[in-house]
Amino acid sequence: MGLYSYLLISIIIFTIGVYGIITQRSGIKILMCIELLLNSANLNLVAFSSYNDDATGQVFALFSIAIAAAEAAIGFAILVALFRLRDTINLDNINILRW
């Protein structure tokens, strides 16, 4: 498997993520889609790292995973707080930050 197959998978995952973010209404699903985006980027990092024979990319990917975990924790915490307040996590109903 060459570099291209990795990139192709990465692109597919990324596109699924973007599609999910735009179309989904549930907060949890959107967060999951964001995870997909991050993971496609991580896959890219690892793929290029292996291709270039340079460990930096892999180290970077580890960082990125750690940060993604933290980000997910914050995101879910926000959603829990939101649910307690509004009894819903449907983002269509949460739109007070507007004109």
Next chain:
Amino acid sequence: MFKDYAALIVLLPVIAFVLTLFLGKKLYSGGALLPIAAIAGSFIISLGIFFEIYPDGIVQQSIPWFSSGISQMNMGILIDPLAIVMLLMVSFVSLLIHIYAVGYMSHDPAKSRYFAETSLFTAAMLSVILSDNILQFFISWEIVGVCSFLLIGFWYHKPSAAAAAKKAFLVTRIGDVLFLAGIVMLYVNLVKIINDPANAFEIGSGNFILQFKTMFEAIPLIDKTQLTYITLLFFGGAVGKSGQFPLHGWLPDAMEGPTTVSALIHAATMVTAGVYLVARTFPMFFNTPATIMTGVPDSLLIVAIFGGFTALFAATMGLVMNDIKRVLAYSTVSQLGYMMLALGTAGAVAGTQAVSCSIFHLISHAFFKALLFLCAGSVIHAVGTNDIREMGGLFNKMKITATTMFIGALALAGIGIPFIDIGTAGFFSKDLIIEKSFEFGEKTGGWGWIFYGFAILAALLTSIYIFRLWFMVFTGKPRSERHSHESPGVMTVPLMILAVFALLFGFLHTGFFGYVETNFELMGVEIAVHEGEVVHPPIIIVLLPVIVGVLGFLVSYVIYYKRMLDMSKIISSENPLYKLLYNRYYEPKIGADLIGVKLTHDVVAQSGEFIDRKIIDGLVIDTIISNTIFKISEIIRKLQTGVVQNYASITILGVALLLVLLKLKLGGI
């Protein structure tokens, strides 16, 4: 050795100011000890420097401050005879008044603020005195003005005090603007001179552009008309600060502050800054052309006119005031007029001697006027009112205050014995000024005699009003049921010390004149004094100041002690002259009501408000700018939908667009 610590003269009170301001409440007696110790330190250093430099040394220390183009500004210290005598006087009088204030302010809750402010004031005044350049002089001068504002409005919860503080600030500001304009004009002229190669004028190394030394050296090169304007603008500043006509109105109103403030600022030190300014820049005044009257430099003539007129003008108002402090305030204005008169007239007949003449009166006035004010404070402290009509018969209750105040009154009236040279401080200083104005009349003739008239008439009135005050306060029957008592020792001891100086300071006159006269020579400034033939005034002229002094005493004695004349006919609202004087020549009406309220507020401020509110705010901003922006933003704000997906789509779209653009720009696959 003291010379090296010259900067501490100013810095000690500044440090005391900071410490007292922040820590004063926690210290003994509201932190009074810190300023007292600091000012005592300043006094000791000044005294040490005096003994080191006497009789012909000066101290000059300068450091560069900032520079722009060819002009380097500096901060520095210049202690010459003129400065050292002022330093000694200010630090000494200030020290005594601070000690006195411990007693006088003992019941005030805001003692630490009081002592912090007076300490800063003293620092600023000392800095005015030992500035070696006009810029630093001006900065210190402004700090003095701020302190004056703060201290007049010390009891700011009283509306009258707040108004008086505001008035003092605004009126002196007029003078300050003129002074600043003078400095700017001087600077422009100096730069022009230095840039003109024809002059070959260079500032020596270690000297700076706005230093007094440089200014004096450049005098011959400055255009004569310009020099007149510059000096007159300087004099404008002095008029504001020293309460000369027509900017005198703030000084009597400034009596709203505590009496110690009146003694410190509005009698002994701050108001003399104006006189000191003219004395400091005297060579410039002296070298202005004589176009109005032969042999009399224009600027000096104008100084003399304002001074002489103010001396008489203020004395007339002093006659009718019923507030003990107001009488003294008008007396201060009048005596400051004398100092200006001395600079003007003696400058014309005796050159730089005028400076020693005027400063001698300044210092003797500082002693006896501080004494009079502190006595007044002692009386007010005891009876709790300022109105002399409610006092009377206090002599037996307050013997020390009464005696010291009588000495102060004698000194103010200039009582002494001619020919054998025994007399109070005022006898030597004021009579000399009167003699000089006589010589001026002799020299110029014609309407030059008017100055002698001013001086001698003012002397008569001075004597009348001060003894009227004394008789009304201390003799006769008590006119109100007030329990009064002598003040505590912390207040009476400074009175006694000042009384000793008021009595004996005059005997220093020979040494003083010899010393201060050399001032400008020591600075290396050549002033051509046209020595005329020495005028020996007739005996009657020598005697006349004392005669009018005694006459004034007798008049007051007859009217206010013996009560041989019924004053009620004269003192009535029917008498137009009394009304005019009592209403202070309608100065408050003209100054505050007409110029302040009618002209400034109703006309200028109101039309300004109209332009600002109706035209700029109303038409331009509201209708044009604000409305347009409002309409556009109405449309744009619709973009903020609050739906997360919209934001996400737009973000992704933006990134995609960016990639496409990047691709187009870079080319390749």
